[in-house]
Amino acid sequence: MSSPQQLFTPYELGALTLPNRIVxxxxxxxxxxxxxxVANAMMADYYAQRASAGLIISEATQISPQGKGYSFTPGIYSAEQVAGWRQVTDAVHAKGGxxxxxxxxxxxxxxxSFHDDGQPVAPSALRADAQVWVVGDDGVGRMVDVSEPRALNQEDxxxxIEDYRLAARHAREAGFDGVEIHAGNGYLIDQFLRTTSNLRNDAYGGSRExxxxxxxxxxxxxxxEIGAQCTGVRLAxxxxxxxxxCPDVIPTILQAAQTLDTLGIAYLHLAEADWDDAPQIPQPFRHQLRREFSxxxxxxxxYTLASGQALxxxxxxxxxxxxxxFVANPDFPARLQHDWPLAEFEGSRLFGGDEVGYSDYPTYQ
Structure with missing residues (x-):
């Protein structure tokens, strides 16, 4: 039986020693x-305030202009963006993160509106039943319906894939300790994984493989580009x-995990449904994933302290x-460990704006 305080013990992740298991x-x-x-000094303050996490995984960052879907999200494809993120990683590392x-x-x-030709891209030309946050000419951000995409061809x-490789190189140049490939939540890689969004009949569609x-x-x-032990993958x-x-998504993801294991990557990160009546993750799936991925x-x-510790x-x-x-509690690991009360975040200030509702939350006094 492990210690009840295992969440607060160190963990070796690739070449990194994490001081705790809180991400x-x-x-x-x-x-x-x-x-x-471009990432900026305000973002550097925000992340540095939260450097007591065992590991920080940055907000999703587009690998190219084509990869953008929401207003004001940062990129990692230009020299200015690399320099902006360098401010952030320097600040986090200065705090020991x-x-x-x-x-x-x-x-x-x-x-x-994000694309010169007016069309996003996807495995197949199927519009999603979804919305994204777009700031209009009036400077106000709103949720709007997504646009119909065009299907990627083999050359595309x-x-x-080359954009991902270059993004990983740029992340290393920007001082990151590694990268996480976002392959969940209905975004591009996830769209390839599922039969509901991938109707291709070439080498990238059809069978699970x-x-x-x-x-x-x-x-x-x-x-x-940067080493398998500096690479993680997020799945949903x-x-x-x-x-x-997709009715075939669980076997598909388990097969993907088995193949990713052969590449020796550092971790898999499961984005689990986080609404009140979300389905519980079946224990057999957790056990099978553990068998497929080392x-x-x-x-x-x-998760709470108790539910996370149970797993x-x-x-x-x-x-x-x-x-x-972590939004409203920059010192979240300490609050969790000492059972200090948690502050509530202001949901209306999640997207866009300034330091208010972002980097102005105090540590526990």
Whole structure:
């Protein structure tokens, strides 16, 4: 039996020694400098305040202009963006923290206004039943319906894989300790995984092996650039929104995990449904994932100290990620360990704006 305080014990993740098993989950906050989607000093303050996490995973960051789906989200494809993120990693490292950059291509989860030709891209030309946050000419952000995408051709797919590789290189140049490939939540890689969004009949569609091919090709390119032990992958097996309710997704994800294991990546990060009546993750799935994947497993999805510790005790996960609690509680690990009260975050200030509702939350006194 493990210690009841296992959440607060160190963990070896690749070449990193994490002081605790508490991960700050990636959360879109839309505070980048415009024009250019550049990380800035305000973001450096925000992340440095939360450096006591065992690991920080950055907000989702687009690998290219084509990969953008929401206003004011940062990128990692220009020299200015690399320099902006360098401010952030320097600030986090100065506070003793560790940070991975989440690499993002939204695919069809996008709006025409972000694209020169007015069309997002996707495995197949299927519009999602979903909305994205777009700031209009009046400077006001609103949720709007996504636009119809065009299907990527084979040449396009190879170009996107190269964009991921270059993004990983830029992340290393920006000082990140590693990267997380976002392959969940209905974004581009997830769209390839599922029969509901992937109707292709070429090497990237149809069979499970073909539907996981894009994820594997991207991961191989990223790991080849910065090292497998500096590479993680986020998956969302039980999320069904955005037209992603694929009847074959669980076997597909387990096969993907088995193949990713052969690449030797550092971790898998499960984005679990986090609404009140969300389905519970079946224990057989957790056990089977543990058998298929020998690296670290991170879970995120409204966990508490007790529920996270229970999975650690069972040996089914290695790290537990927390999202919303980190917004209003920059010292969240200490509050959790000492049972100090948690502040509530202001939901209306999640996307866009200034320091208010972002980097102005105090530590516990």
């Amino acid at each position: 700050m989950a990636p959360m879109t906050r839309s505070r980048s400098t415009q024009p250019g989607d 560790r940070m991975f950059l989440q690499l993002w291509h939204v695919g069809r989860m996008s709006h025409a 797919i190879q170009a996107v 073909n539907r996981i091919r894009f994820l594997i090709d991207v991961t191989r390119a990223v790991a080849g 097996p039980f999320i069904t929104a955005r037209g992603m309710n 690296g670290a497993i991170i879970v995120a999805g409204r 650690l005790d069972a040996g089914l996960v290695d790290l537990v990620a927390f999202g919303r609690p």
